Amino acid sequence: DSGVTQTPKHLITATGQRVTLRCSPRSGDLSVYWYQQSLDQGLQFLIQYYNGEERAKGNILERFSAQQFPDLHSELNLSSLELGDSALYFCASSPRPLAGWGGELFFGEGSRLTVL
Amino acid sequence: EDQVTQSPEALRLQEGESSSLNCSYTVSGLRGLFWYRQDPGKGPEFLFTLYSAGEEKEKERLKATLTKKESFLHITAPKPEDSATYLCAVQASTNQFYFGTGTSLTVIP
Numbered sequence: 001d002s003g004v005t006q007t008p009k010h011l012i013t014a015t016g017q018r019v020t021l022r023c024s025p026r027s028g029d030l031s032v033y034w035y036q037q038s039l040d041q042g043l044q045f046l047i048q049y050y051n052g053e054e055r056a057k058g059n060i061l062e063r064f065s066a067q068q069f070p071d072l073h074s075e076l077n078l079s080s081l082e083l084g085d086s087a088l089y090f091c092a093s094s095p096r097p098l099a100g101w102g103g104e105l106f107f108g109e110g111s112r113l114t115v116l
Numbered sequence: 117e118d119q120v121t122q123s124p125e126a127l128r129l130q131e132g133e134s135s136s137l138n139c140s141y142t143v144s145g146l147r148g149l150f151w152y153r154q155d156p157g158k159g160p161e162f163l164f165t166l167y168s169a170g171e172e173k174e175k176e177r178l179k180a181t182l183t184k185k186e187s188f189l190h191i192t193a194p195k196p197e198d199s200a201t202y203l204c205a206v207q208a209s210t211n212q213f214y215f216g217t218g219t220s221l222t223v224i225p
Contacts, residue, residue, distance in 0.1 A: 002159065033213070042217035043160070043203070056212055090159055104150055105205075105213060107159035 003027065006091050006108035014116055018079040021111045023091030025072055031055075031094040032074040033105060034066055038087040049074055081115045088112050118143045118208050122216035129223050132193045137202055137219045140186040145209025149187050151180050152203040154218065160203055194223045 003026035013019055025032050034046040045058030049068035060066075063081075068074040078085060089112075092105035120141045129135055141149065148167050152160035164173040166182040173180045177198065179190040189202055201218040208214065 002161070004159075035215075043205075043215040045213065045215075048212075056210075058212075088157075092159075103148070103207075104162045104165050105160075106162060107152075109159045110157075112157070 002106040002108065004091060004093050004106050004108035006089075006111050008111055009109065010112045010114075012114045012116065013081060015081055015083060017081050017115075018077065019081065019113065021076040021078070021089050021091075021113075023074045023076070023093075023108060025074070025091070025093030026095070026106055029093035029095050029106070030072065032068055032072070033092045033094070034060075034074070034076050035090040035092065036087050037090060037110075043090065046076070078113070081113075083115050086113055086115045118206070118210075118212070118214050120204055120206055120214050120216035122202075122204050122219050124219060125217070126220045127222070129191075129194055129221070131195055131223055131225050134190070134192045134194070136191070137189040137204075137221070138186060139189070139204030139216055141204075141206045141214075142185075143206045143208045143214065147207040147209060147211065149182055150205045150207070150213075151178075151187070151189055152205065154201045154203055156201075163202075191221070194221075196223045196225050199223045 005024040030051045033048045035043045046060040048056040066076045088110045090110045092107045123138045151163040154160045164180040169184045203218045205215045
């Protein structure tokens, strides 16, 4: 158990719909990262937050958005869903401050999104 | 361009047959190189962090090494429970993480 909690574990929805994925980082971790993992593809970085502020953006679509709340949990919002958005979405947290450190990521179990 | 390449894509070993997985990288200002294990449908599980060339880390049957351009994950006398996908990632000076696509390891009893 990494200590990172993601809900829901599974989600099935239809094209055009909107969903919200939730992540609670490990206790004390300030950084939250979101990744997408599609079938046969590697982990694609979406976005990172540090203590409530957006710090970096990866290949995140404009239909997707995220935020980190004062209690440090994070939500990833996916809207106008398309079939190609079906994937595993992982949240990870890091115990290190952003600047000057190399620090490992601890991943949640993921949210499996299926768009029909 | 920062990137990570892992080889082979897939590896089948007999139980007890030792081998190595490769991770080559180009990155601007390496802050760390990380190895993860991922089981199907699960989140990656952290294994090792390496920070500088020449560094080595060991855990049970796994040993990770780092040079200036690549890292190796050596698996000694593997068991079926070592079957998983092994991911390599680097953290650049921008603090961003770049993941390889992984090596899928199957250990046959």
